[in-house]
Amino acid sequence: MFGSHAAAALAFVDSYGAVAVFVVFALEGALVGKVLPARTLFVAAIVAVGVEAVAVLPVFAAAVVGATVGQSAVFVAVRRFGVDPTSLAVVPVGEGRLDGAGRWFDRWGLPAVAASNAVPGTRGWLAVPTANASSVSAPRFAAASLVGSAAYVGALLAVGIAVALGFGGALGLLGAEMAAL
Incomplete structure (x- = not known):
């Protein structure tokens, strides 16, 4: 019923x-594999905890934070220590993609983040x-990152709730079918 990734998750x-x-x-935010x-x-x-707000909120907050x-x-690693994440094998982002991202930032600034x-x-x-290539402070970068991550995780939350309700509805129907037998 579940794929191997979903079962492991x-x-x-x-x-x-x-x-x-x-x-x-x-780890995903740090560009690590x-x-x-x-x-x-x-x-x-979301499927595991259910769709109640009290159960979903810690999962949502954990993902965004x-x-x-x-x-x-x-x-901070790039700004303060001169780390080049693209030189690490575990980072799946190449130099060409970073150039494109740099152009996005040059044109749109923090809203692009x-x-x-x-x-x-x-x-x-x-x-x-x-x-x-910017004078953006770490707190301002973190705030822009937080806003975008909240939007992304909010969309995932909608999918998770739909899947949870779908499984719940399917299990309820299955239970009714089994009870009728």
Whole structure:
């Protein structure tokens, strides 16, 4: 019924809860290769905890804060220590993509950071060119990162709730069918 990633994500969330979501999103934010696909883990976490606001809020917060912490760590590492994340094998972003991200930032500024964080596939790329070629402070970068990550995770939350309700409805129908037998 579940794919292997979804099953592993459910087991991970069941064992470690929102901490697992925080760690995976922090690694994704830091441009480090994915331990588990963050989107799959997040949706699995929503399915695991249910759709009540009290249960969903810690998972949502863990994902947003984790992504922001990871991206801020990259920003600070580049700005303060001159780290070049593209030289690391675990970072799946090439120099060419960073050049394109730099042009986005040159044209749009901090709103480009928020917008890129809201779009799958470009999340976190602007941390490096923003740190290298701008006078943006770390707190302002973190705020823009947080806004974009909240939009991204909000969209994932909608998907997670739809999946959770879909599974719940399907399980309810299955239960009614089994009871009728």
